Amino acid sequence: MPLSMFTVVGLLGMTGIIINDSIVLVTTIDEYASERGVIPSIIDGAADRLRPVMLTTLTTVLGLAPLLFERSQQAQFLKPTVITLVYGLGFGMVLVLLLVPSLIAIQHDISRRTGALRRALAVRVSSVRMTVAGALTAVVAWLVATMGVTWATGQVPHPFTQALPMLAGPSPVMAALGLYLAGALLIVLAVLTGAGLAYLLRRRQPAGQP
Template sequence: GIIINDSIVLVTTIDEYAKDRGVIPSIIDGVADRLRPVMLTTLTTVLGLAPLLFERSQQAQFLKPTVITLVYGLGFGMVLVLLLVPSLIAIQHDLKRRTGALRRALSVPVASVRLAVVGALAAIVAWLAVTMGVTLVTGALPPVFTQALPMLAGPSPMVAALGLYLAGAMLIVLLVLIGAGLTYLVKQRQPAGQP
């Protein structure tokens, strides 16, 4: 209950601050403002249970597993509340921005831009299936890649497949950006009135 309550108070504080400023400054200020209450709540409970934790009597031995669980659970929960919850809020904010940008790219009235975005997404998913998917299923990098790049035939095929996927995905994105830039330049050089 203490951990859940601390999380709710922290998220509520961040949400209140986010109304007036950006999300990232709100996260930083919210965690800074709630650090003392979260830490004091946790420390009072942990310090209150400390005598029972170090007691050696027969009655205390019966309660010791529960006390150990509470003390270490609250200590670890405090770290989760102060580090993991703000990180998850920031990740959620980043993902929301990326999906919003993708929606805007797919709703552009120019058909060639929509086609380029959909084509790039399809190429990236296909490249993921060829590199990571095949390696995950077979346990080895496809022979085409190991023959072309012998340095990839190392002890960890998943790491090599991940590197290959990331390099290929960046190349696909770079090619789409170059194509979009060239298309933009061609459209800018055309005289007004020509399609």
């Protein structure tokens, strides 16, 4: 059947009826959800709206069905509209009663998973930020204690040269740079090791304990 103005009119009417049935179904599910769980609300709402949706569809389809078998010239203009409404509403009833509740259940499951993921990421991000901030603070403090003091005094700090006599060479800046890089590497390794141990301990901790 070619697309014509009468077909478009039928599509508009069919769309309005299907949307109206869907709105009524979703409203009923929302009302039930305020008193019980979402899944029971979906089941009860679909069961309660089954009869109204079926009656709306059947009355429209049965009322327009005689025009499908009419052979007069006047009825030929209305047949595209009737065919669109009859077959569209029959298929739309299945969509309203099956697809809409399924989409609501899927949206509920996705929202629960998303909320749990956000809460988990919020806890992990906060702990990661604290760890990174502590590591950066330690690295900056080590930079000041080695390179900063060496630039200010022109020699490696005495406690370091006393512990490591090899640092008392002709180039204190290079010695302080090597000392800083080695210390920064040790700080990063210590932070990573501590974070790994904390993660393993948290995984081994029973679920009931905080």
